[in-house]
Amino acid sequence: MKKSLFFAVFVTLCYSVSAQFYTTQNRPNAIRLFNKNVSRTEIILPKIDGYTLYKADFHTHTIYSDGDVTPRERVREAWYDGLDIIAITDHLEIRTYEKFMLKALAPYSKDGSAFRYAHAGIANKQNNEAPVLSNLNAAYEEAVYYAERENLPIMVVRGTEIWRNPSKIGEYNALFLQDINAICHADLFESFRRVKEQGGLIMHNHPGWSRKTAEIAEGEQQRAYDEGWIDGVEIINSTSLYPTVARRCIEKGLFMAANTDAHRPTAQVYNGTNEFFRTMTFIMAKECSEKSIKEALKERRTIGYSGNHLVGEERYLSAFINAAITCHVVAENDKQRTYSFANNCSVPFMLQYKNNVYKLAPFKTLNFNFPKESKDKKNIQPQFVVQNMWHIDEQHPKVTISVDK
Numbered sequence: 001m002k003k004s005l006f007f008a009v010f011v012t013l014c015y016s017v018s019a020q021f022y023t024t025q026n027r028p029n030a031i032r033l034f035n036k037n038v039s040r041t042e043i044i045l046p047k048i049d050g051y052t053l054y055k056a057d058f059h060t061h062t063i064y065s066d067g068d069v070t071p072r073e074r075v076r077e078a079w080y081d082g083l084d085i086i087a088i089t090d091h092l093e094i095r096t097y098e099k100f101m102l103k104a105l106a107p108y109s110k111d112g113s114a115f116r117y118a119h120a121g122i123a124n125k126q127n128n129e130a131p132v133l134s135n136l137n138a139a140y141e142e143a144v145y146y147a148e149r150e151n152l153p154i155m156v157v158r159g160t161e162i163w164r165n166p167s168k169i170g171e172y173n174a175l176f177l178q179d180i181n182a183i184c185h186a187d188l189f190e191s192f193r194r195v196k197e198q199g200g201l202i203m204h205n206h207p208g209w210s211r212k213t214a215e216i217a218e219g220e221q222q223r224a225y226d227e228g229w230i231d232g233v234e235i236i237n238s239t240s241l242y243p244t245v246a247r248r249c250i251e252k253g254l255f256m257a258a259n260t261d262a263h264r265p266t267a268q269v270y271n272g273t274n275e276f277f278r279t280m281t282f283i284m285a286k287e288c289s290e291k292s293i294k295e296a297l298k299e300r301r302t303i304g305y306s307g308n309h310l311v312g313e314e315r316y317l318s319a320f321i322n323a324a325i326t327c328h329v330v331a332e333n334d335k336q337r338t339y340s341f342a343n344n345c346s347v348p349f350m351l352q353y354k355n356n357v358y359k360l361a362p363f364k365t366l367n368f369n370f371p372k373e374s375k376d377k378k379n380i381q382p383q384f385v386v387q388n389m390w391h392i393d394e395q396h397p398k399v400t401i402s403v404d405k
Contacts, residue, residue, distance in 0.1 A: 041082035043277055044346045044362075046323035048316070051284035051301065054293065056085035058157065058281060059173055059205060059234065059259030063097045064139040065090035065161075067263045071139045072146035077266050079152045081278050084288050087157035088139045089173050092184060092191070094163055095134065136160060136180035155288055159200075162191055166210040169220045172230075173203040176294055188220060192229045201297060203257055204230050206237035207245055214242040230254060232297060236279055236306045237261050238269065243394045246311060250392065255297045256312055257281045258304030277346075279306040284316070308348055314391040318399050321349060321386060325360070328404045336369045339382050341401065350387035352396075357387055 045053040060074050061067030069077075071088055078086040140158045147154050159175040160183070174183060174195040183194040195202055204224075208214035216222050224230055235245045236258035249256045260266060260279045270278040284301035285292045296302070303312035303320060310317060324345040331338035342365045343349060349360045353368065360366050370380045382401045391397050 038080060040080055041277065042346075043082040044344070045282065046320065046345050048284055048319045048323050051286065051296075052288075053282045053303075053320075054084040054285055054288050055082060056087070056281045056283055056293070057083055057259050057262070057278070058085075058087040058159070058175060058203065058257055059089050059161070059237070060086060060262045061090055061161075062088060062139050063101075064136075065094055066096035069265055071143040073265070074262070075143045075147050075152060075154055075156065076150075079154050081266060081270070083154065083278075083280060085155045085157060085283070085293065086143070087159045087173070087175055088143050089159040089161045089175075090136070090139050092136070092160045092162050092174075092180070098134070136184070140180070153288075155290070155293070157290075161205065162188065164188055164220070166206075168217055170207065170217070170224075171205045171209075172224075173205055173234075175201045175203060176290060189223075189227075189229070192224070196229075201231040201294065202229055203232045203234060203255075205234045206240070206242075206261065207233060208240070208242045209237065214244055216248070225252065232257050232302075234259055234261075235311055236304045238279060239306060241306065241309070241311065241390070243311075243390055246313075246390065247392045249300070250313060253300065255300045255302045256304050257302060258306050258311065276308045277305070279304075281305070282310075282320075305347070309388050309390065310347065311390045314397045317386070317389045317391060317397050321389070321399055322402050325349070325401060326404060327382060327401045330367065334372070336371050337379050338367055338369050339401075339403065341366050341368065341382075348388070351384040352387050353384055 043055060045055075047053070057078065062069060062071045062074055064071065067090070074086060074088060137158070140156065143156045147156055157175055158177045158180065159173055160177065160180045162172045162174060164170060169188065174191075177183065177195065177200045178198040182198070183191050185191045185194065192202060211217070216225055230252075232255035233245050233249055235242055235249065235256040238261050246256065248254070258279050258281050260269070262269075266278050270276070282303040282305055283293055283296050285296040300313065301316065303310050303316055310320065324343060324347070326342040326344060327339055329337055330340045341360055343360045343362055346362045348362055351358045351360055358366060358368075368382065370382055372379055382403065383398060384401070385396050385398050387396055389397050
């Protein structure tokens with residue numbers, strides 16, 4: 001009984017002291033339990049021949065077509081994902097979310113019903129000259145407004161996805177436009193002409209999607225290439241690689257691009273648990289300006305990145321790895337020489353030497369022994385097949401690493 005009484009008094013005193021503490025400390029309306037400071041993902045890349053590698057995603061969607069997020073969220077996630085450039089490329093003809101928006105806006109129409117928007121593209125087969133009542137520039141304008149308001153140094157590219165039958169004609173992104181509304185037309189090549197009139201570039205999207213092959217389809221798609229409308233091809237879409245497209249880009253002088261084609265939040269696909277970044281295009285340019293980026297694309301100075309795989313022309317892949325790796329001699333005898341390889345960038349390299357593959361992780365160092373030739377004791381240059389690099393078809397480049405003696 002005495003023990004029970006003592007315990008009750010003790011609890012009462014503790015409660016009284018606790019209550020007094022919160023009262024005297026001017027207890028706030030909400031108690032912050034922890035601080036979460038989200039920082040930008042910093043992706044360290046080397047400079048190549050005086051060019052900075054800018055990180056871009058030229059294919060994303062928002063609620064203004066069939067995406068699940070707002071334009072400002074696309075800008076925000078792009079910044080936190082480590083990008084420098086983001087293109088908002090909502091569909092020219094398809095706006096899935098429009099019916100939900102119009103339902104919300106229905107009370108503001110004259111008779112209380114939803115507005116009926118006309119389309120000048122393929123969606124309106126009855127009237128090719130139907131007016132476009134939607135402002136297709138709105139998503140871009142919102143994204144730019146948000147980037148400027150939040151002082152985020154992200155270049156927002158004005159673009160749109162021109163949708164046609166994916167199995168026969170394909171889909172194309174028009175980039176660096178002046179007015180999206182002005183390129184609307186049911187005829188694909190009239191739309192293309194208007195894109196070029198504005199100084200825009202045209203990229204062939206996901207060439208193997210909804211088709212058995214990524215090869216050029218006969219008909220309008222073949223015509224698009226033959227007449228020189230296409231400036232680049234999406235060699236990687238999200239996590240899908242089309243290796244045969246690399247040869248097409250090299251032979252036809254087109255830039256290679258890798259993009260997310262994001263509809264959902266990127267965190268749902270690239271959540272950081274696999275130690276790689278979102279799909280993006282590395283662009284070798286003098287500065288992050290529209291003029292400089294367009295010049296780099298026209299000159300094909302790009303490398304596609306996805307899941308720590310790099311795709312591009314062999315010369316750029318070789319230049320990339322040599323700029324990223326510092327190599328020097330640490331030991332030597334009559335039979336062999338030991339090289340130390342230090343990776344100074346955020347991308348790992350899978351180096352195959354003979355039958356073994358070694359991972360040179362970001363900001364890590366590995367040592368390799370290379371034998372000397374038996375006759376004149378000459379040093380064999382360090383050379384690897386880089387398994388996470390792709391160039392023509394499904395080939396991995398064989399790269400000689402420059403030695404800093």
